[in-house]
Amino acid sequence: MTKRTLPLITTLVIALLLSSACAKNQPSFQNADTRDVVSRQLVKSTHSWDGQPLPAYPQGQAEITILRISIPPKAKLVTHKHTVINAGVLISGELIVNTVEGKTLYLKAGDPIIEVVNTLHHGINPGDTPADIIVFYAGGEGMPVTVVEP
Numbered sequence: 001m002t003k004r005t006l007p008l009i010t011t012l013v014i015a016l017l018l019s020s021a022c023a024k025n026q027p028s029f030q031n032a033d034t035r036d037v038v039s040r041q042l043v044k045s046t047h048s049w050d051g052q053p054l055p056a057y058p059q060g061q062a063e064i065t066i067l068r069i070s071i072p073p074k075a076k077l078v079t080h081k082h083t084v085i086n087a088g089v090l091i092s093g094e095l096i097v098n099t100v101e102g103k104t105l106y107l108k109a110g111d112p113i114i115e116v117v118n119t120l121h122h123g124i125n126p127g128d129t130p131a132d133i134i135v136f137y138a139g140g141e142g143m144p145v146t147v148v149e150p
Contacts, residue, residue, distance in 0.1 A: 042112035058140035065137040071125040079149040084139030093131030
C-alpha cells in the first residue's frame with residue numbers, strides 16, 4: 001500500500017460507514033414496487049393550438065383551477081372564451097374544437113391541448129361516448145376562467 005492510496009481507502013471506509021449509518025435512519029423501500037417511473041412530455045409550447053402566442057400571466061396572487069369536464073355524446077358546447085392560460089389532456093372520447101375564425105382542432109383520447117386564450121370557440125363531441133378532459137387553468141385570484149359569448 002502506498003502513501004497515496006491510504007487516504008483514498010480511509011475516505012472510502014468513512015463514506016461507507018456514514019452511508020450505512022444514514023441508511024439505518026431512512027425508511028426501507030426494499031419491498032416497495034420497483035417498476036420504473038416513466039415521464040413523457042405531452043406538450044410544451046409558448047403558443048396555443050391555433051398558433052397564437054400565449055399572453056403574460058396576470059399580476060397579483062396566482063390561482064390555479066383544475067377541472068374535469070365531461071361532454072356528452074353528440075353535444076356542442078356554447079361559444080365561449082378563456083381569459084387565462086389553460087392546458088388539458090383528453091382522457092377519453094373525442095373532441096373537435098372550432099374557433100369563430102374557422103380554425104379547427106381534432107382531439108382523441110390521450111391528446112394534449114394548449115387552449116386558445118381570449119378567442120371565441122366551442123367544442124363538439126362527435127362520438128358515441130362522453131369526452132372527458134382534465135383542464136388546468138393558470139390565472140389570477142378571482143379571475144373567471146371561462147366567459148360565455150354574450
